[in-house]
Amino acid sequence: MKRLPGTALLRAGRGLALPILLLLGAALALENIEATPLASLRNAQFDRYQRQMPRARDNEPVIVVGIDSQSLAAHGQWPWSRELLAELTHKILAGQPLALGIDIVFAEPDRYSPGVLGEKLAGLPRNILAKLPEPDSVFAEALGDGPTVLAVVGLANALPGSRPPHKPLPLLAGGDLARQPIARFPSAVVSRPVLEKAANGEGFINASPDALRSSSERGVLRRVPTLAFIDHQPFLPLSLEMLRLALGSAGQTVPEFGQHGMTGLRIGDYRLPTQGNGDLLIHYGKASSHYYLSAADVLAGVHAPEIFQSRFVILGFNSTGLQDSIVTPLGEIVPGVDIHVQVIESMLTGAALQRPYWLPWLELATLLLGGLLLIVAVPALRPRLAVLSYSGLAALLIGGGYLAFYSGQWLFDGPSLSLLLSPVFVSLLGSTLIEADAKRRQAEHELQDSREAAARTAGELDVARRIQMGLLPDPQALFAEEKRFAVAALLEPALAVGGDYYDCFMLDERRLCLVIGDVSGKGIPASLFMAISKTLTGTLTRLESNLGQAIRDVERELNRENPEYLFVTAFVAILDTDSGQLDFVCAGHDAPLLMRRGTIAKVDTLTHAGPPLCATDSYPYQADQMQLEAGDLLCLFTDGVTEASDGQSMFGGERLAAALLRHREKAPPDLLAALRDEVRAFEAGHPAADDLTLLLLNYCGQPAPTAKNGAL
Structure with missing residues (x-):
């Protein structure tokens, strides 16, 4: 059976060669800690000791x-x-x-x-x-x-x-x-x-x-x-x-x-x-x-x-x-x-912090002893117990630092030791898991089984893609007779299925709801969470007149069952098509671009912007407002647009704004296609890093009343 790359190194010397090399490297890094990023971590931990246990100032001499x-x-x-x-x-x-x-x-x-x-x-x-x-x-x-x-x-x-x-x-x-x-x-x-x-x-x-x-x-x-x-x-x-x-x-x-x-x-x-x-x-x-x-x-x-x-x-x-x-x-x-x-x-x-010459040597000895204990114990334990053992050792080192500071103001660097031991533990655990996996893969027919499973998965993903794309509305068909505004939308998943979504629907005769969102991650988990997020957003914005409360309800429902701890960035807006007033909630999403009279500006979302949905618990989202004018174009997008890469740099918001200006005379559907083409041309054949989603709203304003019986 062909081994995975790196497996031979992990299993060399019965799985002990790499952990020992990593332990020696950790000891070398500790000896030269001032030349590594760990120096900042150590100083920050020593400062944390003082913040939690400052010197008592009993008198004022x-x-x-x-x-x-x-x-x-x-x-x-x-x-x-x-x-x-x-x-x-x-x-x-x-x-x-x-x-x-x-x-x-x-x-x-x-x-x-x-x-x-x-x-x-x-x-x-x-x-x-x-x-x-x-x-x-x-x-x-x-x-x-x-x-x-x-x-x-x-x-x-x-x-x-x-x-x-x-x-x-x-x-x-x-x-x-x-x-x-x-x-x-x-x-x-x-x-x-x-x-x-x-x-x-x-x-x-x-x-x-x-x-x-x-x-x-x-x-x-x-x-x-x-x-x-x-x-x-x-x-x-x-x-x-x-x-x-x-x-x-x-x-x-x-x-x-x-x-x-x-x-x-x-x-x-x-x-x-x-x-x-x-x-x-x-x-x-x-x-x-x-x-x-x-x-x-x-x-x-x-x-x-x-x-x-x-x-x-x-x-x-x-x-x-x-x-x-x-x-x-x-x-x-x-x-x-x-x-x-x-x-x-x-x-x-007589109160001063103490870090004498022998304390770094004590830390080095503790590092080597802890690494040797891991090398001996982890291969003999089940993965769950091995993780608990390492967690206990790390907690002991960090707690020992606090105890040393409390007892005599000694500056013992426990967090750096636990961090330096983590590669040793990961290599040991990886070697154990690889060995267990190798024992389960012994027959050649399993390779054929995996190919058949992959083919079935590909077919299922194709069906899932069609179902996912079918969940998205077609703005041109939905608002074909609409004169007050025009909406165009586009979504291209980076994989077979993705986590981006958009939605647009009328809440009543004069209120239009626009939604764009981006679920963390990619693939099937993100697509499933995307479907739930879109459904909840559409349902709860219809039921709740207060947009901020509606988004809070959406987050509460998403958090109810979220075992993978996924989160969603979203921008939800409700447009009063008669007055042009736009109520919106920004939950960790990129601020839309507003094109007005030939100029581009970001919509100010900082006043009431909140974190992504499910990133925190029960965040009090609040709606903000802005006034649209007749002729305004609102461009909503996900990071699949701005983070599109040519291998050296990203497309970015400035290129998106410039593209909007270049093609500003085009109708929303044609403008949407032009923006997508510019992003793909910028990628120059590089695979898409994320789903690409664009949603355009062209607000036309309230149409003038038509003549009737010779009178206006």
């Missing part, structure tokens, strides 16, 4: 003073005068905060400084300029009144005007730390020297140099560095530098290293686990606006200084157009300053 729209309205556009910032700093430091971090870089001179004013206002007397205060000095004096930290921005490449910050962590300079794989920046954008000198510390506010690869994906920020070198000097991020200053002499900073890089960062008695490159995997808490204060309110004295006592304060932007917006794994969009808040809270609670 940080206050953000935001330069928001209220502040800009009260004190003018940004940048503000450094004198105003000095006033704001004095008011905050009067409350004796633990530390004040300023998430802003002041790299340029104040625009109100005497030097800048002298350049802009050349006629201003020099003696007056000499009497003006230097805003940077005023601001520097304010910075020196308390524990303050200025922001710096590390640069991947040195730029004109950039330079290293002046206040690194001296106790960490040099030594083995310089050889560790942590973030490095050759230079930075920093504040002016007079401000640097006055502040107690400086902290960087950017992610790693490889931020696009390691810190974010599609705009989601998942990690930030806890330590970085700028011009060979170590610096903490703004948030952790604030904590270090707040602890004073007890805030000794100790990076912890192991054989595979950095393992954690300790500041005083507080510790956070890190990745080998020093990145912190943030365990986000849900965003909150409770700890945000407007800078305008602080300047106006709305809040007593005591509100800042024994708390960390961060001054930053919280206004559209100024702030940098961050997307978190929780799906929330927050100001960039909120990331500093999350890091401080994480350090104080």
